[in-house]
Every structure is written in structure tokens, then in C-alpha cells.
Amino acid sequence: MTADEFIPVNQPVLGGKEKEYLARCIDTGWISSEGPAVQEFEEKLADRVGRRYGIAVSNGSTALDLAVRALKLPEGSEVIMPSFTIISCAAAIVRAGLKPVLVDAEPRTWNMDVLQLESRLTAKTRAIMVVHIYGMPTDMDPVIAFADAHDLRIIEDAAEMHGQTYRGRACGSFGEVSAFSFYPNKHITTGEGGMVVTDGEEFAEICRSLRNLAHSPGRRFVHEELGFNYRLTNLQAALGLAQLERLDETVAKKRDMGRLYNKYFESMPEIQIAPEQMEYADNIYWVYGMVLDDSVPMDAEQMMKRLAQLNVGTRPFFWGMHEQPVFRKMGWYENERLPVTERIARRGFYVPSGLGITEAQQLRVVEAVKRALARPQ
Numbered sequence: 056m057t058a059d060e061f062i063p064v065n066q067p068v069l070g071g072k073e074k075e076y077l078a079r080c081i082d083t084g085w086i087s088s089e090g091p092a093v094q095e096f097e098e099k100l101a102d103r104v105g106r107r108y109g110i111a112v113s114n115g116s117t118a119l120d121l122a123v124r125a126l127k128l129p130e131g132s133e134v135i136m137p138s139f140t141i142i143s144c145a146a147a148i149v150r151a152g153l154k155p156v157l158v159d160a161e162p163r164t165w166n167m168d169v170l171q172l173e174s175r176l177t178a179k180t181r182a183i184m185v186v187h188i189y190g191m192p193t194d195m196d197p198v199i200a201f202a203d204a205h206d207l208r209i210i211e212d213a214a215e216m217h218g219q220t221y222r223g224r225a226c227g228s229f230g231e232v233s234a235f236s237f238y239p240n241k242h243i244t245t246g247e248g249g250m251v252v253t254d255g256e257e258f259a260e261i262c263r264s265l266r267n268l269a270h271s272p273g274r275r276f277v278h279e280e281l282g283f284n285y286r287l288t289n290l291q292a293a294l295g296l297a298q299l300e301r302l303d304e305t306v307a308k309k310r311d312m313g314r315l316y317n318k319y320f321e322s323m324p325e326i327q328i329a330p331e332q333m334e335y336a337d338n339i340y341w342v343y344g345m346v347l348d349d350s351v352p353m354d355a356e357q358m359m360k361r362l363a364q365l366n367v368g369t370r371p372f373f374w375g376m377h378e379q380p381v382f383r384k385m386g387w388y389e390n391e392r393l394p395v396t397e398r399i400a401r402r403g404f405y406v407p408s409g410l411g412i413t414e415a416q417q418l419r420v421v422e423a424v425k426r427a428l429a430r431p432q
């Protein structure tokens with residue numbers, strides 16, 4: 056790469072046994088979801104996060120779909136969730152006939168502000184969907200205490216959290232059902248892919264059935280209900296196995312990447328970065344995000360344009376669920392004001408932070424951020 060070549064926001068690394076495991080699929084002819092790598096991947100990932108069952112699916116969004124459906128909550132029930140997240144979370148709730156009730160973000164970590172849970176409780180609340188954002192887990196103790204006090208179920212979106220722990224316990228072990236994604240920017244990637252993990256045998260059965268068209272146990276091609284084809288292929292699972300073997304190394308590398316950026320960015324008053332450490336976890340820097348200070352006379356969109364001109368790839372932060380046109384059209388959240396989410400959605404973005412990034416590239420990103428901030432308006 057030349058000195059000023061474009062730095063993409065993510066570069067995956069497939070540097071372990073990926074080729075060997077893929078070759079095995081090709082040599083044996085096992086390429087579909089029926090192949091042995093799928094079950095092996097399910098068992099090994101579930102084991103890694105201390106769960107009894109893993110159900111591999113086509114992506115993180117479909118994992119959330121199944122996770123929500125597995126709980127069989129009564130139609131019209133409310134599920135409390137963060138507004139600052141990806142649409143997949145709210146979509147899974149809505150598609151299951153439930154209503155997402157939104158909580159604002161907490162300004163330091165950008166996770167759901169757990170102090171606001173109480174204010175969202177109604178007679179219809181049945182569950183909380185916890186979503187860990189960008190590398191730092193949600194503060195789970197208050198969530199668990201609140202759920203226990205009000206008899207609420209917990210669904211956990213650990214899509215971004217491979218290898219992360221909360222007070223020493225694996226993320227992905229906190230929900231009755233939890234979901235992972237294996238998109239290429241994740242710490243484990245299968246190209247596209249996802250997994251539901253759970254300890255509940257019945258939940259696992261529901262997810263397995265719905266993932267594969269809900270064939271009746273007694274007779275294939277007879278259906279008591281409508282399922283989906285959300286299956287993961289053996290080829291994808293083979294990649295996942297190779298990636299899982301290197302998870303600790305990956306997390307260590309991402310932490311090094313985060314620390315190097317921190318060295319430069321933490322002293323810059325123009326930007327806010329995520330904490331490296333909370334009392335309950337060390338950041339794993341799924342992505343390296345930053346929020347422009349109010350003193351900066353431009354928003355994230357302008358900043359990202361400037362960085363693109365300097366050959367640095369970026370992505371904007373999530374856009375709050377309460378501001379989504381699709382939900383406004385449904386007449387939802389019209390008067391909802393969630394100021395932290397609204398602010399970070401407009402002033403937040405993330406810089407190149409994939410596993411393949413080099414130190415030299417990181418230093419170029421730092422310089423580019425400084426230049427973009429210093430340029431006259």
C-alpha cells in the first residue's frame with residue numbers, strides 16, 4: 056500500500072486455518088447447512104460463552120428474529136430496548152408482533168442508559184433487549200436487578216461482542232436467548248452469518264425449527280407454522296471455526312489498536328472517544344468511534360467527507376430508532392425526544408478499525424483527523 060492509498064473502514068483477516076477448513080468442505084462435498092462444521096461451530100461457540108446450545112443462522116439480524124420469537128411473548132407486549140442501535144433489533148421485535156419501547160443512550164459508553172429503564176415500564180412490558188454497543192458492554196447488574204424485580208425476560212444482542220466479558224462473565228451468556236453476528240467487521244466472521252445461543256432446550260428447539268422452514272418433526276414438508284430459511288452453510292461454519300480458534304488473539308489485537316488510537320485521540324478536546332475501561336469491562340473496540348464536541352463547527356457528515364478527501368474510510372454512527380422514517384410512518388415515537396441518541400447520531404462516526412489495519416495506517420488516520428478538524432470551514 057502506498058503512503059496515501061485509501062484506508063478502508065474495515066479489512067478482515069482470514070489468516071489462520073480458513074483455507075484448510077474450506078478445502079475440507081470442498082474435498083468432502085459438504086457445503087450445505089447439513090455439513091458437520093455447522094454443528095461443530097455451534098458447539099464450540101456456545102461452549103466459549105458458557106451456553107448449552109448454539110443455533111447457527113444466516114446473519115445477526117435473523118439470529119435476533121429467532122431469539123425474540125423463541126420467547127413466545129404475547130402479541131402486543133412491549134420490549135424495552137435502546138434507541139441507539141441497528142434497525143435489526145427493533146425489526147425483530149416488530150416482526151414478532153411486539154412493540155419496541157425506547158431508552159436513550161448513556162453519553163459516555165453510548166450504551167442504553169440503564170437508569171431510565173424504570174420510566175419505560177408499563178403494564179404491557181414483558182422483556183428487555185440489551186444491545187452492547189461498539190465494544191463496551193451494557194452495565195448488566197442494574198438490568199438484571201430491574202428484570203428480576205419486574206419479572207421481565209432478557210434478550211441479549213451480543214452481535215458486536217465476541218470475546219468480551221462483563222465482570223468476567225462472557226457476553227452472550229446474559230440473555231435467556233442471546234444473538235451474535237459474523238459479518239466481516241466482527242471479531243469472528245463467516246462472510247455473513249449469525250448464531251443464537253441459549254441454555255433453554257425448548258428455545259433451542261424453536262430456533263432450530265424456525266431456521267429450517269418449521270418442518271413437522273413427524274413428516275418433512277408438512278408445516279404446523281411458517282418458518283424461514285435462515286440456515287448457515289458448512290462453508291461459512293468452516294470459516295467460523297478457524298476464526299473462533301484465534302478469538303483471544305483477535306481481541307488482543309483490537310485492544311492494541313484501540314490503545315494506539317487512544318494515545319493520540321484522548322488528549323484532543325474536539326472529540327469524545329469511548330472509555331478504554333469501565334469498572335466492569337475493558338473495551339474490545341469492535342469499532343473505534345468518536346463524537347465531535349459541540350465546539351466543532353461541523354457535524355459528522357461533513358467530517359466524514361473531509362476524511363474521505365484525505366483517503367480515510369469512515370461510517371456514521373447508528374441513527375436512533377425513534378427517528379426512523381419507517382416507524383414515524385407507523386405513527387410511532389412522534390413526540391419522543393432522546394437527546395443523547397440524537398446528538399451522537401449526528402456527531403458520531405467511526406474510523407478505520409478492522410483487524411487488518413496497520414500501525415502506519417492508524418497514524419495516517421490520526422493525522423487525517425487532525426487535518427480535517429484544523430481546516431478552515
Ligand SMILES: Cc1ncc(COP(=O)(O)O)c(C=O)c1O
Nearest residue numbers: 114115116141143214236237238
Ligand atoms: C448490535 C448489532 N445487532 C445486530 C446486527 C446485525 O447483524 P447482521 O449484519 O449480521 O445481520 C449488527 C450488525 O452489525 C449489530 O451491530
